[in-house]
Amino acid sequence: MRINLFILSEDPVSLAGLEAIVEQDDSVNLIGTAVDESHGLRCLENNPLRPDVVLIAEPPSKRAICRNVAWIVSLYRQEKSRPQIVVVSQNDYDDVIVSALRLGVNGYLARIASPEELFQSLHIVARGGAAFSPTIAARFSSFFATIQRLPEPPEFSQLTSRETEILELLADGMNNRQIARRLFLAEKTVRNYVSRIFTKLEVHDRAAAVLRARDAGFGDQPDTVLPQHA
Secondary structure, eight states: OOEEEEEEESOHHHHHHHHHHHTTOTTEEEEEEESSHHHHHHHHHHOSSOOSEEEEEOOSSHHHHHHHHHHHHHHTTTSSSOOEEEEEOSOOOHHHHHHHHHHTOOEEESOOOOHHHHHHHHHHHHTTOOEEOHHHHHHTTTTHHHHHTOOOOHHHHTSOHHHHHHHHHHHTTOOHHHHHHHHTOOHHHHHHHHHHHHHHHTOSSHHHHHHHHHHTTOSOOTTOSSOOOO
16 A cells, blocks of 8 residues: 655654655655645645645644644545544643544654654554554553544534634634734634634634634643743
8 A cells, every 4th residue: 555645844854854764665655745834734735646644743832733633624624535644743741642633633653763663653544543652552541442433523624724723813812803914814804704613613702712722722722832922
């Protein structure tokens, strides 16, 4: 089985290392890479080859992991199936992994012990399975099977990439005017997007939408690995 692989990483060094590993195995076909989230989404959307697996490498925070996964799920929401998603991240706190799984991640590696481990994980998820580092699997052994069966929250998979982006900013505490300035949109346009988000999340106000978003890993969380700025 030859796997079409796309790698998204904000760390150029990590990306280069993964490219070097992937080149060692002819069963993996690297169809694209990106070091910027928005560029990565465009590359996925415009790529003539559909990836079997998207590898998210060393995202800087729980927020970035959840945002990237939500965008990928949203991009392929109209298709019968979507690419499998594997995260490689040293950020292996339980709540980070659970949030990623709930949004649609199929594999989570805290580190890559060897090229063979990476190739084995890619083939497992490409066949519809789940692959995790031994340390993660051991921690979740008592309820691991239950976590794998958790469905993607359908309300989040219905969001478009723009709606997902705006939800992220809502979860960060921005008001409509601030979001409009950030995204170079008219404030009325933002209000329309926010209304559609409320409908899809089945909430009636901003506070409820923010709560749902933060529960799913959006927004700056107290447990984020990013430094806080005044």
